[in-house]
Amino acid sequence: MSHSDHHSEGPALGHVLPIKMLVGVLVALLLLTGLTVWTGQMNFHGWDLKIAMVIAGIKATLVCTIFMHLKWDRPLNAIFFLISIVFVAVFLAFTVLDTYENEVNVEALIESKR
Amino acid sequence: MTLDHKRLGLMYLWSIIAMMFLGGAFVMLIRAELFSPGEDFVSADTFNQLFTLHGAIMVFLVIIPSIPAALGNFVLPLMLGAKDVAFPKLNRMSYHLYVIGAILFVASMLATGLDTGWTFYAPYSTSDSPAHRAILYAVFGAFVLGFSSIFTGLNFLVTIHKMRPPGMTWFKMPLFLWAIYATSIIQILATPVVGITLLLVAVERMLEIGIFNPALGGDPVLFQHMFWFYSHPAVYIMLLPAMGVMSELMSTYSRKSIFGYRYIALSSVAIAVVSFVVWGHHMYVSGQSVLVSVLFSAITFFVAVPSAVKVFNWIATLYKGSIRLTSSMIYGLGIIWLFGIGGLTGLWLAALETDIHLHDTYFVVSHFHFVMVGSAIMAFLGGIHHWWPKFYGTMLNEKVSLWGAGLLFVGFNLTFLPQFIAGTQGMPRRYFDYAERFEGYNQISTVGAFLMGFSILLIVINFLRAIRSGKPAPANPWGAVTLEWNTAPIPDPHNFDDAPVVGDPYDLSIFKWDEAEGGYVPTRPVPGLPYIALPNADSTESQH
Amino acid sequence: MTESSATSHVHDEHVAHHFDDAAQQFETGKLGIWTFLLTEVLFFSGLFVVYSTLRNNNPEVFAYAAQFLDTKLGFLNTCVLLLSSFTFALGVRNAMLGQTKALGINLVITFLCAAGFMGIKYQEYSHKYHEGLLWSGSEHSVFKANLDDVHPEIRAHSSVWGDAQKLTPEFRHEVGQFFAIYFCLTGLHGIHVLLGMILIAWLLMRNARGDFGPNNFNAVDFGALYWHLVDLIWIFLFPLLYLIA
Numbered sequence: 001m002s003h004s005d006h007h008s009e010g011p012a013l014g015h016v017l018p019i020k021m022l023v024g025v026l027v028a029l030l031l032l033t034g035l036t037v038w039t040g041q042m043n044f045h046g047w048d049l050k051i052a053m054v055i056a057g058i059k060a061t062l063v064c065t066i067f068m069h070l071k072w073d074r075p076l077n078a079i080f081f082l083i084s085i086v087f088v089a090v091f092l093a094f095t096v097l098d099t100y101e102n103e104v105n106v107e108a109l110i111e112s113k114r
Numbered sequence: 115m116t117l118d119h120k121r122l123g124l125m126y127l128w129s130i131i132a133m134m135f136l137g138g139a140f141v142m143l144i145r146a147e148l149f150s151p152g153e154d155f156v157s158a159d160t161f162n163q164l165f166t167l168h169g170a171i172m173v174f175l176v177i178i179p180s181i182p183a184a185l186g187n188f189v190l191p192l193m194l195g196a197k198d199v200a201f202p203k204l205n206r207m208s209y210h211l212y213v214i215g216a217i218l219f220v221a222s223m224l225a226t227g228l229d230t231g232w233t234f235y236a237p238y239s240t241s242d243s244p245a246h247r248a249i250l251y252a253v254f255g256a257f258v259l260g261f262s263s264i265f266t267g268l269n270f271l272v273t274i275h276k277m278r279p280p281g282m283t284w285f286k287m288p289l290f291l292w293a294i295y296a297t298s299i300i301q302i303l304a305t306p307v308v309g310i311t312l313l314l315v316a317v318e319r320m321l322e323i324g325i326f327n328p329a330l331g332g333d334p335v336l337f338q339h340m341f342w343f344y345s346h347p348a349v350y351i352m353l354l355p356a357m358g359v360m361s362e363l364m365s366t367y368s369r370k371s372i373f374g375y376r377y378i379a380l381s382s383v384a385i386a387v388v389s390f391v392v393w394g395h396h397m398y399v400s401g402q403s404v405l406v407s408v409l410f411s412a413i414t415f416f417v418a419v420p421s422a423v424k425v426f427n428w429i430a431t432l433y434k435g436s437i438r439l440t441s442s443m444i445y446g447l448g449i450i451w452l453f454g455i456g457g458l459t460g461l462w463l464a465a466l467e468t469d470i471h472l473h474d475t476y477f478v479v480s481h482f483h484f485v486m487v488g489s490a491i492m493a494f495l496g497g498i499h500h501w502w503p504k505f506y507g508t509m510l511n512e513k514v515s516l517w518g519a520g521l522l523f524v525g526f527n528l529t530f531l532p533q534f535i536a537g538t539q540g541m542p543r544r545y546f547d548y549a550e551r552f553e554g555y556n557q558i559s560t561v562g563a564f565l566m567g568f569s570i571l572l573i574v575i576n577f578l579r580a581i582r583s584g585k586p587a588p589a590n591p592w593g594a595v596t597l598e599w600n601t602a603p604i605p606d607p608h609n610f611d612d613a614p615v616v617g618d619p620y621d622l623s624i625f626k627w628d629e630a631e632g633g634y635v636p637t638r639p640v641p642g643l644p645y646i647a648l649p650n651a652d653s654t655e656s657q658h
Numbered sequence: 659m660t661e662s663s664a665t666s667h668v669h670d671e672h673v674a675h676h677f678d679d680a681a682q683q684f685e686t687g688k689l690g691i692w693t694f695l696l697t698e699v700l701f702f703s704g705l706f707v708v709y710s711t712l713r714n715n716n717p718e719v720f721a722y723a724a725q726f727l728d729t730k731l732g733f734l735n736t737c738v739l740l741l742s743s744f745t746f747a748l749g750v751r752n753a754m755l756g757q758t759k760a761l762g763i764n765l766v767i768t769f770l771c772a773a774g775f776m777g778i779k780y781q782e783y784s785h786k787y788h789e790g791l792l793w794s795g796s797e798h799s800v801f802k803a804n805l806d807d808v809h810p811e812i813r814a815h816s817s818v819w820g821d822a823q824k825l826t827p828e829f830r831h832e833v834g835q836f837f838a839i840y841f842c843l844t845g846l847h848g849i850h851v852l853l854g855m856i857l858i859a860w861l862l863m864r865n866a867r868g869d870f871g872p873n874n875f876n877a878v879d880f881g882a883l884y885w886h887l888v889d890l891i892w893i894f895l896f897p898l899l900y901l902i903a
Contacts, residue, residue: 014754014872017747026744033736033896037729040901052897059893067747068886074685076275077692084696087303087390088703092710094394094406095339099711101403102335106715110828197676200686268693276686277676306697310704314842322795323838324831325708330794331831332838336711340704608675 015072025066032059117202118607122209123188124505127498129209130180131574133216137171138567140164145529145563148556151548158546162229165544167219169232170252174259175216177486178348180494181355182301183212183266186294189501190270192598192605193288195279195614200272204265211262218255222248231544233345236326236337240318250319253312260309263351267301270294281616288596288619289378293358296382300347300354300389308344311337335401342393350389352486354382356449356493357424363446363496364428366594368435371620374427381420388417395464399473407466414464421457425450440592441515445496448523449489456484459534474544477537480530488526495519495573502577503591507604508584514576522569528562593625593634672874684876691880695887698850702891705846709839709898716832723836724902726791726818728782732900735778736892742771743889746858746882753865753875761878762865768885769858772851779848786837790816793841794834801834803827843895850888857881 036055044051065071070078116122144164147156156164187205191198199205222228228248230239239249274295278287315337317323324330326337357378365372372378394402394410402410428450437443459481462468472478499519502510532555537543541552548556590599596619601609617640625634670680677683713720745767752761786792790800790812800822802808813819822830861881864870870878 014875016751016754019748019751022744022747022751026740029740030737033733033740036897036901037733040729040897048902049897052901053894056894056897060890063743063886063890063893067743068883073688077688080689080692080696081699084303084699088699088706090391091307091343091703092707094391094409095336095343095707096710096714098339098394098403098406099333099336099715101405102401103715105403199676201690202674202676204690264697268690268697271693272686272690275689276682302693302697303700306701307704310701310846313846314704314708317842318795321793323793323842324795324834325838325842327795331828331835333711336708340707343704 015069017066017069021066025062028062029059032062115206117198117206119187119191119199119202119205120605120607122205123184123186125209126179126187126212127184127505129212129216130176130184131577133171133175134570135574136220137168137176138570140168140171142563142567144168145560147546148548149560150557151550151553153547159227159229161546162231162544163227166228166231167223170228170256171219172486173232173348173352174256175212175219177352177490177494178259178263179212179266180352180490181359181497182270182294182297182351183208183262185359185494185497185501186266186270186355188505189598190273190291190294191277192504192601192609193291193596194273194277195282195597195610195616196273196277197609199269200277201269205269208262208265208269211258211265215255215257215259215262218251218258222251222255225251228252233341234312234315235341236315236318236334237328237332240315240326240337246319250316253316253319257309257312257316260305260312263301264305264309267298267305271298271302274298279613279616285376285379286616286619287379289361289372289375289382290355290358290596292379292382293354293356293361296386297351297354297358299383299386300351304344304347304351304390307340308348311340311344314340335397338397338400338402339393342396343390346393346396347386347389349482349486350385352490354385356490357382357421359493359497359500360424360428360446360449362594362596363442363500364431365620365622366500366592367438367440367443367446368432369438369593369622370431370435371618371622372427373430373433374423375620377423378427381423384420385417388413388420392417395469398466398469411464411466415461418457418461418464421453425454425457440499441510441512441519442496442500444516444519444523445492445499448519449492449496452484452488452492452523452526456481456488459484472537474542475537476533476541476543479543480533480537483530483533488530492522492526495522498577500592501598502580503587503603504598504601504605506581506584507587508580509587509591510580510584511576514572518569518573518576522566522573525562525565525569529559529566530562532556532558532562588633590625590634593622593627595619595621595624670873680873687876687880691883695883698887698891702843702846705839705843709843712835712839716835719829719832719836720902722829723833723840724900726786726789727840727900728785729900731778731782732896735775736896738771738775738778739889739892742768742775743886745771746885750875750879750882753870753878754872756871758865758868758870761870762862765858765862765865769855769862772855772858775851776848776855779844779851783841788815789818790822791818791837792834793838794831795838799834799837801830801837803831840899843899847888847891847895850891854885854888857884 032055036052039051039055040048064078064081070081141164143156144161147154147161147164187199225248228251230249234249234253239253274287274291314323314325318326322330324332326332326334328334361372361378392410392414394406395414398407398411428446459477463472463478463481496519499510499515502508536552536555536559539552541548541555587603589601589603592599595617597614597616598605600614624636624638624640626637627633628635673680673683677686745764749761749764749768752758752764787798790798790808792799792801794801794803798809798812800808800812800816800818804827805823808819808822816822825833858881861878864877
């Protein structure tokens with residue numbers, strides 16, 4: 001490994017995460033997973049999925065910001081990732097809306113065939 | 115094998131031209147068959163395979179890669195002032211994936227025919243019809259080609275973000291690069307969706323998973339949502355680079371700075387983003403709900419706006435410019451007409467009331483040929499003519515180039531203008547036969563198609579001749595200011611030894627035509643411009 | 659910033675010729691891998707769209723089908739994958755610090771976790787195969803519209819056969835759709851786990867050669883990012899498939 005003097009290396013490139021932080025995140029993730037299972041067994045009257053997704057979102061945020069280093073990266077990387085989520089949301093929104101709007105027609109058709 | 119982006123670009127160029135001939139051969143057969151109604155020399159079944167292969171090959175193997183993979187690969191690093199793209203090995207892999215995809219498509223031709231139309235609609239494409247193996251090959255071929263496209267887009271996007279030279283801020287970048295950047299956004303976000311869609315078609319064929327099959331409780335309209343979520347942005351993958359080429363052509367050959375630089379740059383990104391929210395306009399009659407159809411229709415009208423912005427800016431660039439009618443410029447001027455028609459006819463299709471009648475007629479066929487061929491392919495050819503001197507260090511025979519461009523333009527209009535009328539009068543697309551009253555339109559169209567075929571042949575033979583026996587090219591035959599011209603007549607393998615000095619890429623006043631020298635000379639000393647070498651007296655014919 | 663000599667002569671052997679320096683190479687590579695992860699998100703999104711439309715339009719189907727998925731195994735798999743993300747992150751740390759041996763150990767543990775995940779998956783899949791808990795189009799499915807189409811082996815051995823007979827044909831098809839999307843989602847995810855295992859094996863090989871250190875750890879860093887994405891996707895899959903009340 002050469003040590004040419006005008007190349008920046010070491011701390012600037014390799015940001016070493018403290019072990020305690022990584023362990024902390026793992027523990028938090030495992031606890032949140034347990035929480036997901038526990039709340040999954042309860043009935044929240046239509047809010048089940050939303051609660052599960054919120055917890056999943058928190059877990060995802062932990063993985064992204066710490067394990068995947070986004071907290072210390074250039075913002076561009078995080079922006080890219082969020083943009084992909086936005087486009088997925090657009091895809092979901094229109095498609096689910098369309099099939100939802102059509103369900104009335106589908107059900108009417110099934111009824112008419114009985 | 116080479117890692118040099120320039121050589122990869124040329125390999126793509128010839129592969130794409132070869133595929134263009136393959137797809138073109140199929141359409142010659144189609145137009146010959148359609149010259150008169152009734153069965154002439156192909157069966158209905160064969161006809162279905164012909165238009166499917168024509169469409170699939172042209173879309174996936176020709177137009178989508180064309181400008182980005184061939185011209186983009188060659189020009190982007192040079193125009194950016196970089197030594198190569200960000201990931202040269204990935205770039206080479208993109209080319210290999212292209213070849214594999216092409217082989218799979220050719221294999222699908224040799225297996226029992228593929229007759230679903232290039233859109234592979236379920237449940238026909240997923241049901242166990244006799245065309246079993248062919249569909250699988252084609253679907254896997256398209257899947258592999260998708261990765262080629264994704265990796266190219268990824269490479270270009272990262273290169274533009276991270277490898278601009280000092281001084282080249284975003285708004286100092288040439289518009290061709292803005293166009294490639296916007297295209298890359300689409301390639302990266304949209305192509306994976308068609309990837310999973312095609313994978314599901316393959317899985318459905320092989321395992322009968324049933325997601326799109328109504329007989330198993332599946333939803334065929336869901337296929338269409340997933341397919342068009344990619345395929346609509348895909349048409350902008352085809353169009354945006356063409357618009358990038360247009361900006362370069364308009365500016366260079368009017369000897370004028372491009373009008374409205376910032377608006378053109380931002381409109382590229384705007385088109386890329388908005389293109390993701392309009393896919394349902396392909397599905398008005400498929401069973402899509404009324405609410406969603408209305409939403410898509412409204413947003414589709416919006417996407418026309420940034421495109422129109424570009425057209426107005428190009429025309430404004432021409433105004434009071436010193437127009438030079440080279441073959442590249444002929445292509446460019448032709449595009450203003452062709453894209454104008456293509457874009458405007460899109461509005462009839464965006465509107466629900468008219469689309470109900472025009473859907474799946476020749477009106478649609480003509481519309482998309484005006485934009486995909488009349489704009490994208492014309493820009494591809496115009497770009498080849500424009501950057502050709504850098505490819506092999508030779509000049510094309512300008513006279514033949516002019517003839518090629520002119521004949522192609524005439525042939526194109528002959529082919530496709532009658533199709534609009536036939537479409538509004540009710541002639542359906544993808545039909546093997548048609549009513550007697552459409553015969554006249556079809557005959558004109560067929561004549562035009564053969565003229566187009568002849569023109570393309572002429573153009574490509576002109577390319578081939580110029581490789582060996584073209585006149586040696588000067589470093590900057592067009593007096594352009596973007597960085598790729600600031601290189602030797604054939605650029606060094608490493609492009610630039612040092613980061614080039616960046617100025618205004620559209621300050622064409624730097625160069626003036628000097629009759630005595632027979633080329634462009636600088637009007638003032640410009641730092642970092644070593645390759646303003648003048649042509650030898652005997653190496654140019656008159657460029658006017 | 660016009661000095662140009664930095665690029666031409668003295669070159670860090672780990673920096674490719676077309677980059678100015680190691681920092682640019684690292685930043686570029688990072689953006690590259692994140693862009694690739696973007697494409698993976700969009701790749702899976704198609705399946706999430708299929709899932710969402712199905713669930714939105716047939717919530718009762720999902721409620722019914724949920725009983726057939728073993729929450730305990732799903733929970734176990736989630737924990738295994740989270741642990742593997744942790745060990746891979748430790749590995750990245752090791753690479754940056756030049757701790758070759760520790761990196762090797764952490765990569766091996768990650769690999770074993772991944773293998774464990776696949777093992778549990780295999781268990782779940784074979785159980786479903788034997789019970790006929792498959793998509794309607796499959797020969798071995800118990801969820802056929804026409805009950806006569808159900809394979810005699812399934813009729814004989816599946817504990818679900820009794821229940822399946824009491825459902826309407828349309829409902830059976832809908833449950834079949836649930837399993838179609840279940841297998842597509844977990845299957846595609848599983849393929850990505852396998853690909854990740856190949857990646858980890860490759861990194862192990864390179865580490866054995868002594869490739870990695872404070873000046874050269876990009877491959878480990880970027881590989882870990884891929885693996886974390888695989889974990890991320892499972893973080894969402896788990897509640898969506900296994901925890902439907």
